[in-house]
Amino acid sequence: MTRPMRSAALRGLVVPVTLIATAEIAGRAAHLDSLTIALPSHIVVALAQALADGSLLQATAETLWAVLAGVALGTAFGLALGLALGLARPLDRLLAVLIELLRPIPTVALIPLVILVAGLGYLTEITIVAFGTMWPVFVISRSAILGVEPRLFEVADALGFSWPQRIQKFVLPSIAPRIFLAFRLAVGFALIIAVTVEITTNPLGLGNAMVVAQNALNPALTLAVLVWIGAIGWLFSRLLIIVERVAFPGMGSAVRS
């Protein structure tokens, strides 16, 4: 990190730190004893305890498993569909209507149906995450193919490449940065969808941990899990941005953080 970047990061911390300190001081001054909110220091203690007794880590593993499996499936399906429709115009026209009908279904509206079919558990959660993450990947990969520089296909023609070679050497590398961007968005969605499924019905993971803490009238723990979910989301997005920079150096970072 260079000096200006570090000082910018420090400046970014000023507001949150002030807010937290104010909340702490105000809460203590008012002798806060609430069933709905908690002092920042109590949240930290609750977080440390939940981490120490292993319950939070267990819930984290459950959520992450559903997120990663769902994202992997959703990305695979979305990419396959996007490639097929992007490369084969007739197929695109054939399936366009069906897709436009399916796509606007809000992902969480599937929860009752999927539970009816698959019951409670990982299968349901993974299915719903996969469905929800498939669409952004599909839409972005399809439009990325349509946006491949036509001149590159002439270069491929002039050099006499076969069809499999032009997909491998021209199409895929050309759309890779956008696919990765789609994947990044998909991971963000996946976390939201997974936690939503857990909060509404599924007795698993971090969402469920929050519901349990809430039912136990423990605001400090509820908020601690919330903070933890935020941290995981932030970590994922940072990690993927770093991977993106390393993976696509020549592209001049498609999306800046």
Added chain:
Amino acid sequence: MIGYNKVSSVLARGAMRPVESPADRPSGGSRADPGADLLEFWRVDVELQGRPILSGIDLSIRKGEIVCVVGPSGSGKTTMLRTLSGFTPPTAGQVLFQGQEIRKPRRDIAIVFQDYGRALLPWRNAAKNVELAMEAANKPRAGRAAEIERLLTLMGLGGHADKYPAQMSGGMQQRLQIARCLAQTPSVILMDEPFGALDAMTRQTLQDEVLKLVAAMQTTVFFVTHDLEEAIYLADRVIALQPNPGRIARIFDVDLPSPRDQISTREHPAFLKLRRQLFDFVKGAEP
């Protein structure tokens, strides 16, 4: 993609080939001669979307010759080049390479596109962009590195093998595209206003590179340009096109001493005379 749709239509047209064709003519012995015609337009018409674009083009180009094509915008310069590249098949007549009809793009005819920024693969560095041509030709991996090094050095990109196109200037990118074309070991290089977007200094340097290449490798060059002086400087012959439909209006033989030199050649009386003729001609051709 575009090219592929057209390949099938070329094959379909092959069936309607005229009875008399240059390949059928009794060979007068000239075809086998060294220095014989490498490229030939034979009564070529091109229609695009029902509109005549080129009409009755007859032209023979010898091996090692540099032919420059000039003419007003829309006169069919690019179309003529694309028939040679196999991208745009003629509607009538034939375009021949070594006496064979050009039906689709072939590796021994390389194309340097004007928009170098789009013709390079942005995710590959310079060396890898050159290697692309070798991958297409299935050249053994063993010799590639040395050949890439040689071509990059030849084009003045010796120290830039690891740079990506986005990290290079326009002139460097165009050199890189030429290096990739040379990696095809082509006998013909087609260039469509290759230096049009470059500054005057870079343009002159690259013009000299082209002349050196031709001198060293006997490559045949078909060069489209808007710049009349560039045409005279480079060419053995300058072809002037006339629009609506595009046809050859005049062919100017360029009799200038070689090797050419950016200063003395451009001051040569023959150069100035030709320049005058060409300018007059172009002015006369405009409505």
